[in-house]
Amino acid sequence: MRILHYALGFPPWRTGGLTKYCVDLMLTQKEQGYEVALLWPGRIGLIDKRVRIRKRENWKEIGSYELVNPLPIALDEGILNCSAYTAAVDLKVYARFLEDFRPDTIHIHTWMGLHREFLEVTEEMGIRTVFTSHDYYGLCPKVTLFHGGMTCDEDHNCADCVRCNQTALSLKKITLMQSPLYRRLKNTHLLIKIRQKHRKEFF
Numbered sequence: 709m710r711i712l713h714y715a716l717g718f719p720p721w722r723t724g725g726l727t728k729y730c731v732d733l734m735l736t737q738k739e740q741g742y743e744v745a746l747l748w749p750g751r752i753g754l755i756d757k758r759v760r761i762r763k764r765e766n767w768k769e770i771g772s773y774e775l776v777n778p779l780p781i782a783l784d785e786g787i788l789n790c791s792a793y794t795a796a797v798d799l800k801v802y803a804r805f806l807e808d809f810r811p812d813t814i815h816i817h818t819w820m821g822l823h824r825e826f827l828e829v830t831e832e833m834g835i836r837t838v839f840t841s842h843d844y845y846g847l848c849p850k851v852t853l854f855h856g857g858m859t860c861d862e863d864h865n866c867a868d869c870v871r872c873n874q875t876a877l878s879l880k881k882i883t884l885m886q887s888p889l890y891r892r893l894k895n896t897h898l899l900i901k902i903r904q905k906h907r908k909e910f911f
Contacts, residue, residue: 710743712811714826715818716781717748718767726842730817734770745771745809749778749821752883759797759823761805773805778821781886786876787849795823802829811835819845849873 715730716722734744747761757777764772779793787793802825814830814837816822830837843851848869853860855872863869877885 709812710745710810711737712745712747712806712809712814714747714814714816714822716820717750718746718772722748726817729840729842733815735768738769743771745773745811747773747775747805749781750774750776750886751888752780752886753777754883759801761801771809773809775821778886779823780879780882781820782845782849782851782876782882783820784843784851786873788873788876789879792879797823797825799825799829802826803833806830806833806835813838815840817842849876 711734713730713734716727719727719731730746734746737744746767750762751774753776759775759777762774762776764774766772779795780787780789782793802823806829812835814835816837816839827837844853845851847853848860850872855868860868
């Protein structure tokens with residue numbers, strides 16, 4: 709069986725519960741004899757905005773495919789520019805990839821970065837597709853349904869959501885954080901300190 713996963717990426721670039729779960733699952737499936745690969749949202753081009761999928765070096769015998777120019781990756785920072793997160797793409801981008809890889813099953817672990825056209829193609833091709841929700845991203849742009857020290861039981865007709873998302877990262881910052889350069893430097897002492905400061909202020 710050929711299984712394609714979609715998640716945020718491999719460690720050490722990506723961390724957290726979603727990544728750990730996905731990696732553990734893929735490694736177990738690989739041990740059981742399945743052919744496993746991960747499609748993940750990669751770099752966002754400054755000039756070349758063409759959406760494409762590139763084969764990258766395998767990670768522990770797991771196939772690695774980078775989605776170039778995905779939708780922006782909000783993580784838990786929120787969303788300001790809604791249109792950027794709902795942009796359309798040519799169906800052929802995903803159709804060509806899936807025709808080539810021919811997965812029997814697709815397991816989606818997050819909607820971040822993924823165009824809705826991906827699901828349209830999987831449905832058209834009749835590929836079994838499942839989704840595991842690791843957070844509240846489909847309901848809450850900040851993924852937690854938690855703000856100001858309290859759970860979000862009432863959004864007051866989205867007024868609270870608008871206020872909560874005013875601190876979302878700009879598209880320029882998201883582009884930088886999706887870059888190969890940031891990927892290489894993410895775990896340097898300086899960037900770790902900057903992230904720690906940001907997270908302290910964030911919470």
